[in-house]
Amino acid sequence: MKLTHIQPPKNLPTNIFPQEYWSQRVFRYSANHERFLEKIHEMEIYEDDVWLVTLPKCGTTWMQELLWLAMNNYDFQTAKNEHLELRSPFLEFDYLFYQDFEKAFKPIDTLRRPRLIKTHLCLGLLPAQIWEKKPKIIYVSRSPKDSFVSEYHFFRQLGYFPPEHTLEEYLKERIEDIHSNEQFDNMMEFYLLKNEPWLYYTSFERMKADLRSVIGDVGQFLNKTIDEDTMQEMLKHLSFEEMKKNPTTNHYWEIERAHKERNVSLDGFQFCRKGKINGYKEEISSDMAKKLDDWVQNKMAFYNITLDEMLLLK
Numbered sequence: 001m002k003l004t005h006i007q008p009p010k011n012l013p014t015n016i017f018p019q020e021y022w023s024q025r026v027f028r029y030s031a032n033h034e035r036f037l038e039k040i041h042e043m044e045i046y047e048d049d050v051w052l053v054t055l056p057k058c059g060t061t062w063m064q065e066l067l068w069l070a071m072n073n074y075d076f077q078t079a080k081n082e083h084l085e086l087r088s089p090f091l092e093f094d095y096l097f098y099q100d101f102e103k104a105f106k107p108i109d110t111l112r113r114p115r116l117i118k119t120h121l122c123l124g125l126l127p128a129q130i131w132e133k134k135p136k137i138i139y140v141s142r143s144p145k146d147s148f149v150s151e152y153h154f155f156r157q158l159g160y161f162p163p164e165h166t167l168e169e170y171l172k173e174r175i176e177d178i179h180s181n182e183q184f185d186n187m188m189e190f191y192l193l194k195n196e197p198w199l200y201y202t203s204f205e206r207m208k209a210d211l212r213s214v215i216g217d218v219g220q221f222l223n224k225t226i227d228e229d230t231m232q233e234m235l236k237h238l239s240f241e242e243m244k245k246n247p248t249t250n251h252y253w254e255i256e257r258a259h260k261e262r263n264v265s266l267d268g269f270q271f272c273r274k275g276k277i278n279g280y281k282e283e284i285s286s287d288m289a290k291k292l293d294d295w296v297q298n299k300m301a302f303y304n305i306t307l308d309e310m311l312l313l314k
Contacts, residue, residue, distance in 0.1 A: 059204035
């Protein structure tokens with residue numbers, strides 16, 4: 001992996017990120033990703049774009065389906081018949097799996113406007129035009145304690161590490177990683193922008209606690225109305241039970257391509273696992289849970305904020 005300094009966006013919309021912050025901000029990427037990241041920085045952005053930005057395993061697909069429906073007149077029929085990845089492409093997917101520079105941007109370039117684009121990039125690596133044209137951005141945060149556990153199960157199914165590599169070993173590696181601040185820097189940067197009119201900030205935990213309110217908030221943010229009958233249909237369609245059994249929101253299209261690339265068995269593959277808050281406690285020892293709790297608490301103390309505050313639970 002290569003370490004590089006992230007340059008501040010050319011037109012950062014507020015003064016909350018001083019130059020000295022960016023001078024210390026680093027991002028890890030493979031050396032062969034540099035040209036790809038430069039191309040993203042130079043991307044053409046439209047004012048009617050909608051960008052969904054999250055870290056992995058933070059409720060991305062859940063919010064992505066919500067957004068697509070709100071942007072497309074609550075077209076449940078199409079949502080049930082067309083893969084979400086085709087309706088709303090993952091910006092980095094083709095390049096990460098195929099290293100094909102020319103092919104990587106085709107799904108975005110050919111997408112009908114208004115475009116709904118998903119990315120796991122941090123704020124400093126988003127296209128420069130975002131800060132000029134200010135398209136709508138939605139950011140979803142989640143407790144790292146749960147997202148790391150979800151990450152482990154997902155990557156294990158994709159063959160990123162051997163089956164005997166345990167969850168606690170994975171968590172220990174995450175905690176001891178000298179670059180582990182990325183998880184918190186990423187969330188904090190968007191949290192500090194949460195009052196900007198072009199950004200909607202929420203959390204997986206808030207969606208679990210009050211999905212109706214989040215659907216209403218998103219509709220208002222996108223200037224879309226919703227009646228009670230449609231709200232009830234949205235609540236059913238976006239329920240964990242429905243999402244888990246819906247083939248168009250379980251990333252089968254992407255996973256089949258990943259399977260061919262990595263020759264990993266898809267038998268028993270499950271994208272939606274539990275969808276719980278604090279589910280990590282059920283899967284690890286009390287000692288590891290305490291280490292994880294202490295680690296997160298120490299990280300949050302650096303930002304002078306609690307995790308509950310960042311997740312909008314307080």
